[in-house]
Amino acid sequence: MSECQREKEHACALERAIACMPTEEGIEAMSGAFKAMSEPSRLKILLALTQGELCVYHLVQAVGGTQSAVSHQLRILREGKIIRARRDGQNVVYSLADGHVAQLLQTAYEHLSCKGGEEDA
Amino acid sequence: MSECQREKEHACALERAIACMPTEEGIEAMSGAFKAMSEPSRLKILLALTQGELCVYHLVQAVGGTQSAVSHQLRILREGKIIRARRDGQNVVYSLADGHVAQLLQTAYEHLSCKGGEEDA
DNA sequence: ATAATATATGAACAAGTATTCATATATTGA
DNA sequence: TCAATATATGAATACTTGTTCATATATTAT
Numbered sequence: 106m107s108e109c110q111r112e113k114e115h116a117c118a119l120e121r122a123i124a125c126m127p128t129e130e131g132i133e134a135m136s137g138a139f140k141a142m143s144e145p146s147r148l149k150i151l152l153a154l155t156q157g158e159l160c161v162y163h164l165v166q167a168v169g170g171t172q173s174a175v176s177h178q179l180r181i182l183r184e185g186k187i188i189r190a191r192r193d194g195q196n197v198v199y200s201l202a203d204g205h206v207a208q209l210l211q212t213a214y215e216h217l218s219c220k221g222g223e224e225d226a
Numbered sequence: 227m228s229e230c231q232r233e234k235e236h237a238c239a240l241e242r243a244i245a246c247m248p249t250e251e252g253i254e255a256m257s258g259a260f261k262a263m264s265e266p267s268r269l270k271i272l273l274a275l276t277q278g279e280l281c282v283y284h285l286v287q288a289v290g291g292t293q294s295a296v297s298h299q300l301r302i303l304r305e306g307k308i309i310r311a312r313r314d315g316q317n318v319v320y321s322l323a324d325g326h327v328a329q330l331l332q333t334a335y336e337h338l339s340c341k342g343g344e345e346d347a
Numbered sequence: 348a349t350a351a352t353a354t355a356t357g358a359a360c361a362a363g364t365a366t367t368c369a370t371a372t373a374t375t376g377a
Numbered sequence: 378t379c380a381a382t383a384t385a386t387g388a389a390t391a392c393t394t395g396t397t398c399a400t401a402t403a404t405t406a407t
Contacts, residue, residue, distance in 0.1 A: 118278030122288040125277055126270065127335070134338045136269045143261035145253050146365075156246055157239030161384060167243040174366055176385055181364095195374050195383050205337040212333050214248070216326040217255045265395075282354060295396055297355055302394095316353050316404050 138206060141187045142213070146170060147178050151201065154188060155210055160196035259327060262308045263334070267291060268299050272322065275309060276331055279321035 127135065142148050149168035153159060159167065165175050179199060182188040189202045201207050248256065263269050270289035274280060280288065286296050300320060303309040310323045322328050 118280055119284045119288060121277035122274035122280060122284075126273060126288065129266075131338070132266050132269060135334045136264050136266045138334060138338055139260045139269070140264035143257050143264040144365075145250075145257045148253060148257045148260070149247065152247060153243035156242035159239055159243060162382095163240045163243075167240060167247065171367075172384075173368080173386085177365075180385075192374090197384060205334075208337060209330060209333055212330055213256050213259060213326075216329060217252070217259055267395075283352095292397075293354075294356085294398080298395075301355075313404090318354060318403095 137185060138187070138209065141182060141185055141206070142209065144178075146174065147182060150175070150178060150182065150199075151187070151206065151210055152214070154199060154201050155207055158191075158198045158200035160193070160198050162196065164199065258306060259308070259330065262303060262306055262327070263330065265299075267295065268303060271296065271299060271303065271320075272308070272327065272331055273335070275320060275322050276328055279312075279319045281314070281317035281319050283317065285320065 126132075142151060146168065150164055153164060153167040161172065161176060161179065164179070165172050168175065179188065179190075183190055183199075186202050187206055188199050191198045191200070247253075263272060267289065271285055274285060274288040282293065282297060282300065285300070286293050289296065300309065300311075304311055304320075307323050308327055309320050312319050312321070
């Protein structure tokens with residue numbers, strides 16, 4: 106019963122934390138979106154697509170790496186409904202699937218990209 | 227030289243994509259932040275901490291799992307400067323390290339958590 | 348000092364996954 | 378149909394990582 110003391114110390118934050126916690130599906134949805142952007146190779150692809158739709162060949166030029174590696178990552182993003190594919194003649198043209206990811210990329214880009222890093226003493 | 231044709235088709239988007247691409251350090255910073263939030267166990271910890279600082283014991287209650295697993299994830303988040311630790315008597319109290327992550331969590335929470343999912347035909 | 352509580356951590360193991368290589372599929376032009 | 382271009386993908390490999398178990402460290406009270 107010694108933890109009862111602690112129970113009350115920050116009880117309000119704990120209760121709010123429990124109350125605001127999404128369902129498992131919500132957690133999966135959120136972490137899935139973050140996971141899509143958590144690998145450098147995929148993040149580059151997504152950042153490139155914020156500028157407009159691009160075919161695989163151009164994506165390879167924009168992000169580097171081999172065509173095979175890019176295609177594998179494109180499949181992961183496609184299956185996760187993060188991006189959308191459309192055939193255009195010999196090419197397949199990709200674009201971001203919805204605005205949510207674009208918003209997250211924008212927020213991260215503005216907040217993290219331009220700044221070197223913040224050490225706090 | 228056959229790709230020259232393609233070079234021009236979407237050249238503007240490709241050029242913008244190349245122009246907007248962050249440095250490798252920028253990419254690492256962004257993907258690192260996303261990676262912190264890409265695992266359900268860590269995401270839960272971070273979401274809980276958006277409600278205020280919490281000690282490990284309370285975090286375990288808020289997010290579930292064993293104390294050891296939570297502590298391991300806390301270490302990863304701590305070393306990545308995503309969260310901050312402060313000792314308070316027998317307890318160690320954790321809090322979010324900066325507002326950037328909170329902003330990303332907020333954006334994701336609003337955009338992804340409450341909605342079931344969007345299938346597009 | 349000893350016991351109890353709170354947290355951290357090393358080692359081991361199990362999954363998950365990003366890349367490469369080789370090859371398959373699809374589209375276009377001759 | 379055949380060749381060329383564009384993209385996708387299966388298998389194998391190497392690497393990363395999340396969890397568990399056992400144990401270590403730190404703080405407090407007696």
